Amino acid sequence: MQACSLFTYNTEKMEMETNILLVEDNPRDAAQLKSILEEINFPEKSLLMASSLRGAITHEVSKKKITLILLDLSLPDCDGINTVKSIRNFFPDNTIIVITTAQDENIAMSALREGAQDYLIKGTCCAVAMRRIIRFALERQLTLKKLNEASESSLKADQKIVQMNEQLRNLSAYLQNIRENERTTIAREIHDELGQQLTGLKMDISWLKKRLQNDMPASEKVKEILSLIDGTIKSVRRISTELRPGILDDMGLIAAIDWQNVEFGKRVGINCRFENRVEELPFHKNIATGIFRIFQETLTNIARHAEANEIVTTFYRENQNLVLTVNDDGKGFDEYEVSEKRTLGLIGMRERAFMMGGKLYINSVKNKGTTSILVVPLMTEHRAKVMSL
Numbered sequence: 050m051q052a053c054s055l056f057t058y059n060t061e062k063m064e065m066e067t068n069i070l071l072v073e074d075n076p077r078d079a080a081q082l083k084s085i086l087e088e089i090n091f092p093e094k095s096l097l098m099a100s101s102l103r104g105a106i107t108h109e110v111s112k113k114k115i116t117l118i119l120l121d122l123s124l125p126d127c128d129g130i131n132t133v134k135s136i137r138n139f140f141p142d143n144t145i146i147v148i149t150t151a152q153d154e155n156i157a158m159s160a161l162r163e164g165a166q167d168y169l170i171k172g173t174c175c176a177v178a179m180r181r182i183i184r185f186a187l188e189r190q191l192t193l194k195k196l197n198e199a200s201e202s203s204l205k206a207d208q209k210i211v212q213m214n215e216q217l218r219n220l221s222a223y224l225q226n227i228r229e230n231e232r233t234t235i236a237r238e239i240h241d242e243l244g245q246q247l248t249g250l251k252m253d254i255s256w257l258k259k260r261l262q263n264d265m266p267a268s269e270k271v272k273e274i275l276s277l278i279d280g281t282i283k284s285v286r287r288i289s290t291e292l293r294p295g296i297l298d299d300m301g302l303i304a305a306i307d308w309q310n311v312e313f314g315k316r317v318g319i320n321c322r323f324e325n326r327v328e329e330l331p332f333h334k335n336i337a338t339g340i341f342r343i344f345q346e347t348l349t350n351i352a353r354h355a356e357a358n359e360i361v362t363t364f365y366r367e368n369q370n371l372v373l374t375v376n377d378d379g380k381g382f383d384e385y386e387v388s389e390k391r392t393l394g395l396i397g398m399r400e401r402a403f404m405m406g407g408k409l410y411i412n413s414v415k416n417k418g419t420t421s422i423l424v425v426p427l428m429t430e431h432r433a434k435v436m437s438l
């Protein structure tokens with residue numbers, strides 16, 4: 050049957066459900082359109098008629114499945130573009146073809162913007178044009194539906210990604226804190242237990258040394274053992290401090306930054322200055338640790354990559370933020386080139402700043418140097434969350 054090619058449209062199910070609602074108050078125009086539909090073999094039983102907006106809505110209420118609406122814009126109870134808006138409201142998913150006069154073509158264009166799929170001009174429409182308009186309008190509506198579905202599912206996927214990112218961040222913060230707690234415990238155990246035992250051993254050997262004063266070879270050997278023990282004690286202190294400097298827990302963040310600055314300068318042979326303009330505050334342990342670890346990582350990067358002669362570190366308070374800037378006069382780097390390297394140091398530092406509700410800015414100029422600026426809010430919801438992890 051010829052009608053099938055037009056009204057089956059994709060699925061057979063749709064053919065059975067294809068009902069056209071013709072909304073037209075002028076009986077002559079309505080009859081003319083009806084006969085054009087007959088000409089293209091549209092089944093009469095599937096044609097519903099209404100002569101007003103109210104009448105059209107009644108069809109919606111009756112829940113008879115309507116696929117397409119042929120809509121005259123001048124109705125007794127609604128006129129112009131408002132007719133499209135009202136019908137769209139009641140029939141959000143249907144295909145709408147506006148019926149208009151040649152003089153009203155501009156309104157027809159506005160109707161398309163309000164969600165109609167096409168328009169036909171009264172008196173000029175023939176069977177061939179009607180077939181094409183219906184087919185194109187149905188196709189457009191179907192495409193739009195698919196697009197909406199696709200954008201809905203991509204929105205859902207986006208939301209899922211945001212949610213997973215949040216979970217990963219929480220997990221990362223949780224692991225970071227566990228790691229830090231473990232480092233603190235191991236550092237203390239190494240320092241206290243091993244340190245005490247080594248000191249005890251040193252005292253015993255010193256006692257032996259006195260006893261063996263007259264035995265030159267034995268005395269020499271004991272001296273060697275003592276110097277070995279001294280070296281081991283130093284190693285134990287270094288390892289425990291590298292794991293977690295006790296000064297951070299005992300004396301606070303500012304003392305720890307100051308100490309690290311001096312130690313680093315001595316070890317690497319770079320002139321390091323620290324200007325502090327913040328009074329020592331009872332920073333939460335996780336915040337103090339976060340700022341300190343970012344500072345350490347910044348210094349490590351300078352030692353590894355910058356070839357700098359001088360480092361200036363400044364710690365100050367600006368409004369409700371703590372700001373730590375570290376500036377080196379080294380060779381600098383190009384952000385784009387570095388992002389290609391896919392290294393994790395800078396990413397880790399940025400993540401750590403984010404976990405504290407803060408942000409890490411890096412400003413580097415080739416052959417001039419690098420400045421990293423860490424901004425951490427004194428109190429935020431985010432920070433409270435990190436604290437509770």
Ligand SMILES: Nc1ncnc2c1ncn2[C@@H]1O[C@H](COP(=O)(O)OP(=O)(O)O)[C@@H](O)[C@H]1O
Nearest residue numbers: 350351354355379381382387392393394395419
């Ligand atoms: N202060 C700096 N001066 C010069 N280059 C730097 C500095 N900090 C970082 N970079 C550059 O940024 C890159 C990425 O750093 P990072 O992510 O910490 O990785 P890594 O230190 O493992 O190379 C480094 O490889 C280096 O090229």
Ligand SMILES: [Mg+2]
Nearest residue numbers: 349350394395
């Ligand atoms: Mg690094």
